[in-house]
Amino acid sequence: MRHLNLIGPQVRKLRYKQAWSQHTLSIKLQLAGWDVTRSTVAKIESRLVWVGDYQLFYFTRVLKIELKELFPPIDQHDPKMHEILMRLMNTRF
Helix, strand or coil: CCCCCCCHHHHHHHHHHHCCCHHHHHHHHHHHCCCCCHHHHHHHHCCCCCCCHHHHHHHHHHHCCCHHHHCCCCCCCCCCHHHHHHHHHHCCC
16 A cells, blocks of 8 residues: 555644544635545545645644644654655555
């Protein structure tokens, strides 16, 4: 199975932190201007769909976070960064 985004698990954690359902998050994203369904939010969280760069900004606005908070923490100076990224991309959360 091919995973298409890194932000899904982070979106789920941030949504839980707000105590929002997927439906609630989808409505807030719609009100911000992105026509997204609850089903799509679920697929994003499960890393089954690609997330465009412009869509990241809807999440930052609605969740009131900085862009970097959507991504898992990765030490960019770690010589094994490629291995870490590949492991993240192949991990099912």
